[in-house]
Amino acid sequence: MSFTGKYQLESQENFEPFMKALGIPDDLIQKGKDLKSISEIEEAGDNFKVTITTGSNVITNSFTIGQETELQSVTGEKIKGVVHREGNKLKVSLKGIESTTELVDANTIVNTTTASGIVYKRTSKRM
Numbered sequence: 001m002s003f004t005g006k007y008q009l010e011s012q013e014n015f016e017p018f019m020k021a022l023g024i025p026d027d028l029i030q031k032g033k034d035l036k037s038i039s040e041i042e043e044a045g046d047n048f049k050v051t052i053t054t055g056s057n058v059i060t061n062s063f064t065i066g067q068e069t070e071l072q073s074v075t076g077e078k079i080k081g082v083v084h085r086e087g088n089k090l091k092v093s094l095k096g097i098e099s100t101t102e103l104v105d106a107n108t109i110v111n112t113t114t115a116s117g118i119v120y121k122r123t124s125k126r127m
Helices: 015-021 026-032
Strands: 005-013 038-044 047-054 057-064 068-072 078-082 084-086 089-094 097-105 108-115 118-126
Touching (some): 015 026, 015 118, 078 089
Antiparallel strands (some): 005 038, 038 047, 047 057, 068 078, 089 097, 108 118
16 A cells, blocks of 8 residues: 555644643644644555644655655754654654554544653544
């Protein structure tokens, strides 16, 4: 299955505690918690481009599976990491933050991110 497509956030778990653990200010957490972000993924072989739009905030990361690259985190910080693919899962570890994005079926992506022992889960559906 290909990750390529546009996905809209359908549900999320532990958003507020996770963002607090990352040091995001409370006012930004309150603004962001009800926004339905849109993730656009382009996959060409081992090359990926992921654009996440949440309100007026846009984060774009491009990477090649297995090669070190610089990725922008939700805090805006640029961190070097290597994205690995295991079947329908993309995994990356960035400064103590573990992230797995799984294509659970043709229309659903689940992103699970863990930081400071807090698991933040996002489920998005293909548009």
